[in-house]
Amino acid sequence: MAALRRWAGCLNFLRSSSRVLFSSRKPAVHKLGKWTNILYTSIASLTVGGGLCAVPFTQVDNLSHDSLIRRAASLVTGSSSTFLSQTTLALIDAITEYSKAVHTLVALQRRYVASLGKLTAAEEDSIWQVIIGQRAEVSDRQDECRRFESTWVNAVKLCETAAEAAYTSGAEQASITVQTNIQVAQSQVEEARKLSQDADKKLAETKVMEVERMSQHAASLESNNDEEDMPEAYLRED
Secondary structure, three states: OHHHHHHHHHHHHHHHHHHHHHHOOOOOHHHHHHHHHHHHHHHHHHHHHHOOOOOOOOOOOOOOHHHHHHHHHHHHHHHHHHHHHHHHHHHHHHHHHHHHHHHHHHHHHHHHHHOOOOOOHHHHHHHHHHHHHHHHHHHHHHHHHHHHHHHHHHHHHHHHHHHHHHHHHOOHHHHHHHHHHHHHHHHHHHHHHHHHHHHHHHHHHHHHHHHHHHHHHHHHHHHHHHHHHOOHHHHOOO
16 A cells, blocks of 8 residues: 555656646756656655565666676575585484484394393394394485485585686685685585494494304304204213
8 A cells, every 4th residue: 555655646746747847838958857867766766665666767886797797696605505504414414313323223233242142032033123123224314314415415516616607707705705615514524424434334343243143153052952962972971
């Protein structure tokens, strides 16, 4: 309603101005140009204030194409940096959760290996159910890491492209800023990857230990079975 009232007021102003302009018997060219500028300025202010249109009639700032391109390049680098920061945070969180899941699996498997030969069949089955569930958790976390890493890589590429575009357009500071953001993001992700690599290493070591321990346990059971099946005469000393 406010916009309509402004528009109605502008129309009334235009009608009254037109009557003043054309009622004069000897209009001067410079006066007509003056009134035209006033009218254009009034309509422009009404357009901006009423929200009817975003096209100004008068150019407030004398901006060159180069200046506008530099401003646009700066906006692109800012948006790209925001995209990079969000994907970096998501990837680091995913890697952290994956590392925690792997360490939990390592603890479960080591507990199982240490308890070989001391558990009942029901207890052993219960532990294996927990281990299988934790392995599924590790797999899900790993898939999440891969998904976020793919998005993060695209964000890095986008920032690199934005930095190059800003540099070639003359927005050197914006280019330097986004390049710095890329380096910080890569450093943070690399630190997080070290945690996951350490967890993977411990998991591999635990698997090797588990295989060796189970082989020893199986050999021990086989040896005991052989001794039970062997006749008592062969077990006596000479």
